[in-house]
Amino acid sequence: MMSTHIATFATIFFSMILVNNYVLVQFLGICPFLGVSKKLDSSAGMGAAVIVVMVIATAVTFPLQIFLLDAYNLGYLQTIIFILVIAVLVQLIEITLKKYVPALYQSLGVYLPLITTNCCVLGVTILAVQDYSAIVAEYGFGLAYAEALVCAAGAGVGFLVAMLLFCGVRSRVEAANPPESFKGLPITLVSAAITSMSFMGFGGLVENIINAIF
Numbered sequence: 222m223m224s225t226h227i228a229t230f231a232t233i234f235f236s237m238i239l240v241n242n243y244v245l246v247q248f249l250g251i252c253p254f255l256g257v258s259k260k261l262d263s264s265a266g267m268g269a270a271v272i273v274v275m276v277i278a279t280a281v282t283f284p285l286q287i288f289l290l291d292a293y294n295l296g297y298l299q300t301i302i303f304i305l306v307i308a309v310l311v312q313l314i315e316i317t318l319k320k321y322v323p324a325l326y327q328s329l330g331v332y333l334p335l336i337t338t339n340c341c342v343l344g345v346t347i348l349a350v351q352d353y354s355a356i357v358a359e360y361g362f363g364l365a366y367a368e369a370l371v372c373a374a375g376a377g378v379g380f381l382v383a384m385l386l387f388c389g390v391r392s393r394v395e396a397a398n399p400p401e402s403f404k405g406l407p408i409t410l411v412s413a414a415i416t417s418m419s420f421m422g423f424g425g426l427v428e429n430i431i432n433a434i435f
Contacts, residue, residue, distance in 0.1 A: 226364075230371045237375030239423040243341045244383040246420055250341025253332045254383060255409060263328040264388040268381030270314055270329070272374065274336055275345050278307050279373035282346045283366055287357060303346050308337045345376045383416075390416055 243249045250271075257267045282303050290296050315333055318326040326333065336342060349369040356365035390412050399408045 229368065233368060233371045234375040234378075237372055238379040238382055239420065239426070241376075242379040242383055242420055243344060243376050244380055245417040247344070248417075249344045250339050250380060251413075253335065253339060254380075254387065255413065257329065257332050258384055258388045258391055260328065261385070261388050262325070264384040265381070266318075266322075266325040266329055267332060268377075268384045270318075270333065271336060271339070271342065271380050272377030273314060274307060274310050274342055275373045275377040275380075276370060277310050278303070278342060278346050279349050279369055281306050281310075283349060283353075283369045284362075286350045287354060287362065291354070299347070299350075300343075303343060304337070307342055307346070311337045341376070341380060345373050349373060387413060387416055 237243075241247065244251065244254050253267055253271075257263050285302060285306070286296075286299065290299055290302070311334060314336075315326070318329070318333070349372050352372070353365045353369045356368065391409065394408055394412050403411070
C-alpha cells in the first residue's frame with residue numbers, strides 16, 4: 222500500500238514537471254516566463270517564489286473548497302476567494318524579500334506582485350480542486366489533500382525548470398546574433414515555441430518509468 226502511494230505521488234510530481242508542465246505544455250504563466258527569464262538569478266528567484274506560493278495557496282484553498290465552498294454551495298465564489306488567498310501570500314513574500322533579500326526583490330521588480338495575477342498560480346489551485354476533490358468521497362480527505370499538495374509542488378518545480386531552461390536557451394539565442402527582423406521579442410517567442418515542442422517527447426515516459434520502478 223505504501224509503495225502504491227509513493228508511486229502515485231512520484232507519478233503526479235514528475236508528470237507536472239515534464240508531461241503537464243504549466244508553462245511549456247499548458248501555456249500558463251507566460252508573462253513572467255518571458256519577462257524574468259533574461260537573468261539566471263532572477264529566473265531562480267521567481268521560480269522559488271512561485272513554488273512557495275503554489276504550495277501554500279493549494280494548502281489553503283483546497284480545504285476551503287471542500288469544507289466551505291462545497292459544503293455551503295458557495296462554489297461561485299471560488300475564483301474571488303482563491304485570488305484573495307494568493308494576493309495575501311504574495312504580499313507576505315514581497316515583504317519578506319524586501320526585508321531579507323533586497324537584491325532579489327529589486328531584480329524581480331514588477332513581476333513579483335504580478336504573481337497575484339499569474340494564471341499559473343491560480344490555475345494550479347483550481348485544477349487541483351477539479352482533479353482531486355472527487356477522491357475525497359472515495360479515499361478520504363487526507364489522501365486527496367496530499368495528492369493536491371504534491372501536484373502543486375510539481376507544478377511549481379516545473380515552472381522553475383521552465384524558467385531556468387529557457388534562461389539558458391535565451392542567452393544562447395541572443396548571443397547568436399539572429400537576423401534583424403527576428404531580434405528581440407520575435408526570436409524569443411520562436412525559441413519558447415521550440416522549447417515547448419521539445420517537452421512533447423516526455424508524454425507517457427514518466428508513467429512507464431515509475432511503473433518499472435515500483
